[in-house]
Amino acid sequence: MNTMTESKKTVTLNYINGEWVASDSEQTAVSKNPAKIGEDVGYYQISSSNDFDQAAISARKAQKAWGKLAGSVRGDYLLKAAAILEERIEDVATAMTQEMGKTFAEAKGETARGVAILRYYAGEGMRAIGDVIPSSDSDALMFTTRVPLGVVGVITPWNFPVAIPLWKMAPALIYGNAVVVKPASDTAITCSKVINCLHDAGIPAGVVNMVTGSGAKIGMEMVNHPEIDAITFTGSNTVGKQLAHAAVDRGIKYQLEMGGKNPVIVANDADLDLAADATISGGLKSTGQKCTATSRVIVHKDVYEEFKEKLLTKMKTITVGDGFETGTWMGPCASEGQLETVLSYIEKGKQEGAKLLYGGNQVLKDQGYYVEPTVFENATPSMTIAREEIFGPVLVLLKVETMEEALEMANDSEYGLSASIFTTNIGNMLSFINEMDAGLVRINAESAGVELQAPFGGMKQSSSHSREQGRAAIEFFTSIKTVFVK
Numbered sequence: 001m002n003t004m005t006e007s008k009k010t011v012t013l014n015y016i017n018g019e020w021v022a023s024d025s026e027q028t029a030v031s032k033n034p035a036k037i038g039e040d041v042g043y044y045q046i047s048s049s050n051d052f053d054q055a056a057i058s059a060r061k062a063q064k065a066w067g068k069l070a071g072s073v074r075g076d077y078l079l080k081a082a083a084i085l086e087e088r089i090e091d092v093a094t095a096m097t098q099e100m101g102k103t104f105a106e107a108k109g110e111t112a113r114g115v116a117i118l119r120y121y122a123g124e125g126m127r128a129i130g131d132v133i134p135s136s137d138s139d140a141l142m143f144t145t146r147v148p149l150g151v152v153g154v155i156t157p158w159n160f161p162v163a164i165p166l167w168k169m170a171p172a173l174i175y176g177n178a179v180v181v182k183p184a185s186d187t188a189i190t191c192s193k194v195i196n197c198l199h200d201a202g203i204p205a206g207v208v209n210m211v212t213g214s215g216a217k218i219g220m221e222m223v224n225h226p227e228i229d230a231i232t233f234t235g236s237n238t239v240g241k242q243l244a245h246a247a248v249d250r251g252i253k254y255q256l257e258m259g260g261k262n263p264v265i266v267a268n269d270a271d272l273d274l275a276a277d278a279t280i281s282g283g284l285k286s287t288g289q290k291c292t293a294t295s296r297v298i299v300h301k302d303v304y305e306e307f308k309e310k311l312l313t314k315m316k317t318i319t320v321g322d323g324f325e326t327g328t329w330m331g332p333c334a335s336e337g338q339l340e341t342v343l344s345y346i347e348k349g350k351q352e353g354a355k356l357l358y359g360g361n362q363v364l365k366d367q368g369y370y371v372e373p374t375v376f377e378n379a380t381p382s383m384t385i386a387r388e389e390i391f392g393p394v395l396v397l398l399k400v401e402t403m404e405e406a407l408e409m410a411n412d413s414e415y416g417l418s419a420s421i422f423t424t425n426i427g428n429m430l431s432f433i434n435e436m437d438a439g440l441v442r443i444n445a446e447s448a449g450v451e452l453q454a455p456f457g458g459m460k461q462s463s464s465h466s467r468e469q470g471r472a473a474i475e476f477f478t479s480i481k482t483v484f485v486k
């Protein structure tokens, strides 16, 4: 059982060396429902250094045997875990909606994506891992193979509490690593349910470990721990950079996936209904809390007014509320802190002279951390709302005279994660594909929407320039060995 009951409280436990255990700190913290002020979802462990130490040591011990198993055998564990997660979709998605507010439909969709991620990486256990390379010595055989890194530390955010831990853990495991995961505190309970699927699939003790608690404490201990050979992280740029510095100091491998300020360009030949729908879906689903969310909407002057009207008409139909209620399109911000951040950006937008076209207010205040879908216009590219990641349901409209100006503006950002263009002109498409500085470029499709079988990652400040997901994951989670036999 991943929980225990203590004074009528349901307490989620740590998972160390194949067992669900309480922290020796004897401290727990509460996970709160952002849709219902005052409703506690449950409790999780505030772990100690000793807990983390135990997890890292047991991962080190277990990795040796795990790494020696055939890839197909490791894959079988992932397939079993996938089947178990599939049976538990409703339960896992319920925890997700309760902990971070995403609508139940989105939470179920994400959990189904988690199942697909496990199945995809199970298949990786059967695929080629090296090349035969002709040697200059005709009597020799030269080839490459790949070996696991050892123990991988996994630090994950709250916005995709099932998909992100799985798209990091599943490739780590299939390529023979052991893992210690430190999930976001806001969604620790959801993550423990995912780990429980791996436990119930019979994964050998120590191969997977989960330690919950403060990121500032456990996260930093993780990157500095001698038993940790690599770190994979998704979250804020500030924390990502701290981890990178520490990883470089220790000479370990690291992978960071961080922020975005993703643009969508609407050309004067675009299908404006499609563009408006995709801007809303890409910018406001999950309450704008995706690193791939649309944030800057760069519109050609010829279609600006028409596009704006379509966008506003559609935005006005959005229903905000508890993600469990039928009819809710957009849930609350994930926490009080996120709500405050979003409201402070809205204030800054007004102060800096942008025009608030729609929304901008906190709503259902006595119920939860809700904010209206919001759109600004008359913004300039130098305004804070056009430069910084807001991570909320806020769109900024920017008008341009030409497509060259649109592309230049789209690239005028420290980030480069995802970007889209709406156009029917092949020349516009090709310029965008070639010149847009983003890891994910999408034509006539919203900026969000990552496919698990394709590489994912950003340019500039959005990532550590590595890619995760798809086959690209093998580059991070393994080391290449070149073998020469004579």
Ligand SMILES: NC(=O)C1=CN([C@@H]2O[C@H](COP(=O)(O)OP(=O)(O)OC[C@H]3O[C@@H](n4cnc5c(N)ncnc54)[C@H](OP(=O)(O)O)[C@@H]3O)[C@@H](O)[C@H]2O)C=CC1
Pocket (backbone or CB within 6 Å): 155, 156, 157, 158, 159, 182, 183, 184, 185, 186, 213, 214, 215, 216, 217, 218, 219, 220, 234, 235, 236, 237, 239, 240, 242, 243, 257, 258, 259, 260, 290, 291, 341, 389, 390, 391
């Ligand atoms: N790229 C993305 O998908 C995401 C981007 N963000 C951006 O970051 C902003 C802040 O969100 P927030 O949740 O605070 O993001 P953080 O980067 O603080 O948190 C992400 C993960 O890192 C952990 N963490 C926190 N501090 C440290 C540390 N010093 N060392 C190691 N790990 C640490 C967190 O643990 P704990 O939860 O215990 O603090 C969590 O597991 C958002 O508004 C958004 O702009 C946030 C989440 C995802």
Ligand SMILES: O=C(O)CCC(=O)C(=O)O
Pocket (backbone or CB within 6 Å): 159, 160, 234, 289, 290, 291, 292, 447, 448, 449, 450
């Ligand atoms: O767009 C997506 O599906 C994934 C987004 C993501 O990776 C993130 O927000 O961290």
